[in-house]
Amino acid sequence: MESGRIELYMLAGFLGSGKSTLLARLLEAESKQGRRIGVIMNEVGEISIDSAYIPDGMPLAELLDGCVCCSIQGELTMQLYKMAQTYELDAVYIEATGAAHPLEVLDACTHPSLAPLYDMRAIVGVIDMKQWQNREELKKPVKQLLEAHAKYADIIIGTKQDRLTEVERLAAAKTIKSFQPEAIHSFTSYAQIDTGIITGSLPRYRTDQPHEKTHVHQHLHLRTYTRFLCSALPRMAFENWMRSLPPTVYRAKGFIHVTDTPRLFLFQYAYGEPMLIPYNSDRPCEDVLVFIGDNLDTDRIEQALTELEDAARSAQ
Numbered sequence: 001m002e003s004g005r006i007e008l009y010m011l012a013g014f015l016g017s018g019k020s021t022l023l024a025r026l027l028e029a030e031s032k033q034g035r036r037i038g039v040i041m042n043e044v045g046e047i048s049i050d051s052a053y054i055p056d057g058m059p060l061a062e063l064l065d066g067c068v069c070c071s072i073q074g075e076l077t078m079q080l081y082k083m084a085q086t087y088e089l090d091a092v093y094i095e096a097t098g099a100a101h102p103l104e105v106l107d108a109c110t111h112p113s114l115a116p117l118y119d120m121r122a123i124v125g126v127i128d129m130k131q132w133q134n135r136e137e138l139k140k141p142v143k144q145l146l147e148a149h150a151k152y153a154d155i156i157i158g159t160k161q162d163r164l165t166e167v168e169r170l171a172a173a174k175t176i177k178s179f180q181p182e183a184i185h186s187f188t189s190y191a192q193i194d195t196g197i198i199t200g201s202l203p204r205y206r207t208d209q210p211h212e213k214t215h216v217h218q219h220l221h222l223r224t225y226t227r228f229l230c231s232a233l234p235r236m237a238f239e240n241w242m243r244s245l246p247p248t249v250y251r252a253k254g255f256i257h258v259t260d261t262p263r264l265f266l267f268q269y270a271y272g273e274p275m276l277i278p279y280n281s282d283r284p285c286e287d288v289l290v291f292i293g294d295n296l297d298t299d300r301i302e303q304a305l306t307e308l309e310d311a312a313r314s315a316q
């Protein structure tokens with residue numbers, strides 16, 4: 001467990017694309033390595049089917065009867081928190097329902113309360129290659145979801161090669177690669193992949209960060225940047241700076257203190273508008289901000305936050 005935090009992997013893919021098959025293969029590989037693994041499974045129905053793939057004794061949380069990206073997003077955050085508190089783990093795998101949008105699941109995984117506990121490693125997009133090739137025939141929302149699983153993936157596993165002819169297989173691989181060229185790609189039948197492309201292989205830490213706890217997760221085009229804060233921030237200046245961020249910063253959230261009051265705030269930012277909500281918690285919260293965006297300029301964010309911290313300290 002690098003950096004003392006638990007590695008977190010999300011398997012995202014349309015219904016029936018092969019997520020559980022891939023998960024079973026990953027768990028087998030992880031157990032051979034002797035790593036301690038937890039699993040969170042989300043199924044839309046009231047009964048979990050996929051958890052049958054999980055070996056006895058492996059920590060498992062099931063989120064049933066709701067899609068993690070709509071009705072039970074808060075529950076996923078809570079389950080992740082509980083799992084980290086209850087077990088000593090090296091990695092946790094989340095299998096989202098086939099109906100979940102990966103960005104919504106990512107939102108739950110990057111809740112600021114989880115920042116000290118988890119290291120979000122990768123979104124693994126599981127794509128049924130035949131369905132991909134025939135996607136123009138799908139209803140628009142299904143096609144969009146299928147494409148989102150490829151678009152936001154760090155690693156794409158194209159599945160069910162065995163259902164395609166050689167010509168179809170080459171064509172599907174080519175279009176998936178050109179749709180999301182920055183991902184790592186692997187095309188397979190029944191998840192016969194080199195599991196090392198998922199576990200422990202991505203560059204995740206920037207070495208040039210002056211702030212010891214600062215961490216960058218390179219999501220290819222989509223990036224998550226987690227910045228622990230050293231002090232309270234001047235509220236007005238902070239809010240004005242947030243409003244000046246480019247629209248490609250889709251989302252930010254965190255826990256912060258501001259200089260004019262000792263109380264803790266939950267910070268939320270979406271569509272250009274920052275919000276500070278007084279927050280009472282019986283859990284200890286570290287001051288932290290999480291940014292999610294397209295090609296985030298992490299240097300500029302880091303510099304601006306350092307300046308805000310310096311300004312707050314010199315005003316004291």
Ligand SMILES: Nc1nc2c(ncn2[C@@H]2O[C@H](COP(=O)(O)OP(=O)(O)OP(=O)(O)O)[C@@H](O)[C@H]2O)c(=O)[nH]1
Pocket residue numbers: 013014015016017018019020021022050097098159160161162163188189190191
């Ligand atoms: N032919 C073929 N079938 C596969 C492959 N991978 C998985 N399957 C089958 O496809 C079906 C669905 O696979 P799962 O792994 O359960 O898919 P899932 O994405 O977890 O499904 P949901 O949880 O319903 O979204 C199962 O019957 C698998 O055995 C493959 O590469 N080739």
